[in-house]
Amino acid sequence: FKGLLRRPDxxxxxxxxxxxxxxxxxGKTYTIIDPSLDAPLADVAAxxxxxxxVAIEAADEAFQQWRNTTxxxxxxILQKWDRLLRENEADLGLxxxxxxxxxxxxAIGEVSYAADYLKFFGHECLRYEGFMxxxxxxxxxxxxxxxxVGVCAMITPWNFPIGMLARKVGPALAAxxxxxxxxxxxxPLSALAFAKLGEEAGVPAGxxxxxxxxxxxxxxxxxxxxxxxTVRKLTFTGSTVVGKILTExxxxxxxxxxxELGGLAPFIVFDDAxxxxxxxxxxxxxxxxxxxTCVCPNRVYVQAGSFDExxxxxxxxxxxxxxxxxxxxxxxxxxxxxxGAVEKLTAVVEEAIELGAKPLLGATKNPLGPAYMTPTILxxxxxxxxxxxxxxxxxxxxxxxxETEEEVLKAANNTEMGLxxxxxxxxxxxxxxMSEQLEAGMVGLNVGLISAVQAPFGGIKQSGLGREGxxxxxxxxxxxxxxxxxxx
Ligand code: ADP
Numbered sequence: 001f002k003g004l005l006r007r008p009d010x011x012x013x014x015x016x017x018x019x020x021x022x023x024x025x026x027g028k029t030y031t032i033i034d035p036s037l038d039a040p041l042a043d044v045a046a047x048x049x050x051x052x053x054v055a056i057e058a059a060d061e062a063f064q065q066w067r068n069t070t071x072x073x074x075x076x077i078l079q080k081w082d083r084l085l086r087e088n089e090a091d092l093g094l095x096x097x098x099x100x101x102x103x104x105x106x107a108i109g110e111v112s113y114a115a116d117y118l119k120f121f122g123h124e125c126l127r128y129e130g131f132m133x134x135x136x137x138x139x140x141x142x143x144x145x146x147x148x149v150g151v152c153a154m155i156t157p158w159n160f161p162i163g164m165l166a167r168k169v170g171p172a173l174a175a176x177x178x179x180x181x182x183x184x185x186x187x188p189l190s191a192l193a194f195a196k197l198g199e200e201a202g203v204p205a206g207x208x209x210x211x212x213x214x215x216x217x218x219x220x221x222x223x224x225x226x227x228x229x230t231v232r233k234l235t236f237t238g239s240t241v242v243g244k245i246l247t248e249x250x251x252x253x254x255x256x257x258x259x260e261l262g263g264l265a266p267f268i269v270f271d272d273a274x275x276x277x278x279x280x281x282x283x284x285x286x287x288x289x290x291x292x293t294c295v296c297p298n299r300v301y302v303q304a305g306s307f308d309e310x311x312x313x314x315x316x317x318x319x320x321x322x323x324x325x326x327x328x329x330x331x332x333x334x335x336x337x338x339x340g341a342v343e344k345l346t347a348v349v350e351e352a353i354e355l356g357a358k359p360l361l362g363a364t365k366n367p368l369g370p371a372y373m374t375p376t377i378l379x380x381x382x383x384x385x386x387x388x389x390x391x392x393x394x395x396x397x398x399x400x401x402x403e404t405e406e407e408v409l410k411a412a413n414n415t416e417m418g419l420x421x422x423x424x425x426x427x428x429x430x431x432x433x434m435s436e437q438l439e440a441g442m443v444g445l446n447v448g449l450i451s452a453v454q455a456p457f458g459g460i461k462q463s464g465l466g467r468e469g470x471x472x473x474x475x476x477x478x479x480x481x482x483x484x485x486x487x488x
Contacts, residue, residue, distance in 0.1 A: 001041075001098060005091045012192040013044045015051060015212050018058035019205020025050045030214035032186060035101040035335040035371035036325040042099075044188050047211045049224040052180065055209035059151040059178040060230045062206025067148050067176045071125040074174055078122030081201035085115040085162075088197060096161050096190045097327040101335040101371065102289055104327050114166035114194070116453040121473065125174035128474055133482075141485045146478040148176030149256060150232035153225035155182045155246070157238045158337055159292045159393075161190035164237045164260075167457075167468050169198075169208060172235075175477040179208045180231070182221050184238075186337055188212035219245075226250045233477065236260070237294075240417075240462050247465075258466035258476050260294070260458060262391045263419030266412035266438070267297030270405070271305040273424035274446070279313045281424060281448030282397070287321060287375070288449070290333045291395040292341075294463075295420035295442070295450065298391055300399050301408050307401045311379060314397070315361050318375050323368065335371035336394055342366075342373045345394045352378055352385040352398070360399075389415070405430065413439045418461035422448060441467075 002008040013029070014021040022045070023029075029043040045051075066074075085092065093108035102110070133142040152172045156164045165181060172179050183191035188210075195210045213221055222242075225231055226249035234250050235258040236243055243261040250257050267285065269278045286297050302310045326334030336342050349363050362376030375395040381388050387398045402408040412421060421440035425431050435443045441459040444450040451457060456467040466476050 001094070004094060007088060007091050010088065010091050010193040010196055011042070011095065011189060012196055013042055013189070015045045015047050016192060016195045016210040017051065017055045018209065019199070022051075024048065025054070030185070032099055032188065033338065034098050035338055036098075036327065036369070038339070038369050038371060042189060044212050046214045046217065047221070048213065048217045049220045052182070052211050052221050052224045053228070055180045055211050056151060056225075056228055056231060058206040059180050059209055062204060063148075063151055063178045066178055066204065066207050069176065071128070074176065075122045075126050077202045078118045078170065078174060081198050081203070082115045082118040082122060084197040084201055085111055085118065085194075092162060092190065092193055094327055095193050096187070097334075099187050099189050100158055100161055101326045101337060103331050103334045104329055106289060110160060110163045113451075113453070114162040117166040117170040117469065120453045120469075121170040121174035124171075124471065124474060128175070130480070139486060139488045141488060143483050145481050145483060146175075147481055149477055149479055150177060151230055152177045152179050152477060153182075153231045153234040154179055155222060155225070155234070155236045155238065156184060156191070158184035158186040159289055159294075161187035162194050165191055165194055168235050171468075171473045172477045173203070173207065175474045177233070177477050178206060180225065181208065181210050182218070182225070183210065183212060185213060185215045185218065222246055223249055226255070227252050229253050231255065233257070235476070243464070256476065258468065259464045260468060261419070261462065261464045262417060263294045263296070263459065263463055264298045264389070264391055264415050264417035265295055265420040265422065265440070267300045267422040268408055268412060268424065268434070269300075269302045269306060269310055270423070270425040270427070270430065271303040272426045272430070273306070274426060275306055275310055275313060277446065278424035279310065279317055281422065281444075281446070282314065283317055283321075283448070285422060285444070285448030286397055287318070287333060287395055290336060290373070292336065292393045296393075297422060299388060299412070300397055301402045301411065302399060303408075304401050304403055307399070311360060311377075311399060315377055318361055318377060318397070321375060323372065323375070333375065333395060335369060336373050337371070339370035341393065342371055345373055345392060345396060348386045348390065348392060349376055349378070349396060352381065352387040355382065355385050356380055357385060357387070357398070391417070405433070409437055416462040417459070419459035419463035420444065420450065
């Protein structure tokens with residue numbers, strides 16, 4: 001698809017290590033698939049732990065200079081990179097849409113979201129400061145200063161192939177850290193195109209390294225990044241299962257870890273809600289990226305008095321959504337990341353129906369291709385169904401009825417997950433109670449889209465550790481050092 005790009009050179013299939021575009025040391029490649037067309041898209045360097053070690057050395061060497069650059073210098077590079085992303089948003093959007101199946105308009109929107117992170121941290125590092133401490137004794141000055149942690153390992157997912165990269169690389173580089181990135185196996189081209197523009201923006205050799213790899217090598221690369229002492233921090237966005245493995249491995253070198261893991265977001269609609277707004281909020285939150293985001297509502301609770309009306313409006317609205325080839329304009333929904341994801345979710349829907357769930361929409365085989373999942377709405381849900389207790393990464397809504405606020409709060413919090421939660425109500429007191437009592441890192445009240453670079457993103461319980469973005473977004477990439485000066 002090079003011919004479709006204004007800048008065909010943005011398609012890179014080699015890894016990027018120490019400022020050079022390299023084949024895997026083994027010489028091997030692997031094939032990535034366009035899920036919309038169910039066709040091979042590109043052959044990409046299949047890097048392994050050996051290549052990762054070279055990248056870590058490059059990042060460590062580069063750190064010795066990068067850490068001593070001024071914030072102004074780093075800000076200028078991040079701001080140029082931000083501009084380059086925006087200038088090339090159409091090409092980057094197309095690359096992302098082809099390899100991930102994200103609808104093109106959303107993919108272009110994500111490029112702008114990613115650029116916002118570079119811009120935000122390009123500004124933030126200019127005013128990022130430590131603090132003076134009132135001394136407890138005469139003749140002493142006390143202060144706390146911020147210093148970059150060092151080489152940071154980053155393992156990123158396929159559902160936001162550039163956004164998650166920028167959310168990690170932006171604050172890391174702003175703070176003076178260097179990075180070794182392992183992008184998800186399905187979406188390396190987006191990460192490599194992002195790096196290509198970073199190179200043009202003036203990111204020095206070794207400051208950011210990208211190690212693409214096939215799924216088979218994910219665990220050995222993860223282990224290498226976790227156990228190498230020169231890597232001082234590991235940041236991961238992905239499933240809770242993998243996040244726990246990495247956290248455990250990182251204990252061996254006592255690294256700082258940031259974990260942005262799975263969710264099981266409750267979406268609660270009270271009888272006093274603006275029902276059309278709640279329907280719209282659910283459609284926005286649930287069907288974004290065809291239902292494949294970690295903040296997508298996974299359990300929808302509707303109060304008994306509004307249940308029928310809400311269901312009716314939802315079915316009507318969802319049946320209007322258009323599904324098709326992601327990189328062609330005009331579709332609200334694309335395929336899922338691969339046909340395996342469709343098989344997994346189809347089994348979840350079938351199990352629910354066997355156990356008594358009733359489909360109000362969908363639950364049928366999709367004629368568009370093996371990676372497409374038909375938008376599905378189920379009712380008559382019971383809590384033993386997987387659809388009600390497992391994260392379903394796809395366009396499935398499982399509607400549950402509730403009677404009282406107390407009951408729904410208990411049900412919503414009855415999980416080990418705690419990333420996002422949503423509630424729709426016009427009652428101020430109830431809105432306040434929901435924001436305080438829902439066990440989640442992020443709460444949307446009367447709104448379905450909550451992510452923004454200015455806001456702290458992250459989860460509680462087993463949904464994660466640490467926060468990304470916002471004015472505290474650089475904290476996880478720095479150490480706070482206390483300095484006590486005596487004899488004054
Ligand atoms: P998904 O199943 O949706 O791909 P994962 O959590 O498995 O979610 O994937 C997120 C990222 O984690 C990807 O970059 C993937 O390659 C990587 N990954 C998967 N397994 C491991 C592992 N054992 N160690 C390190 N990284 C892993």
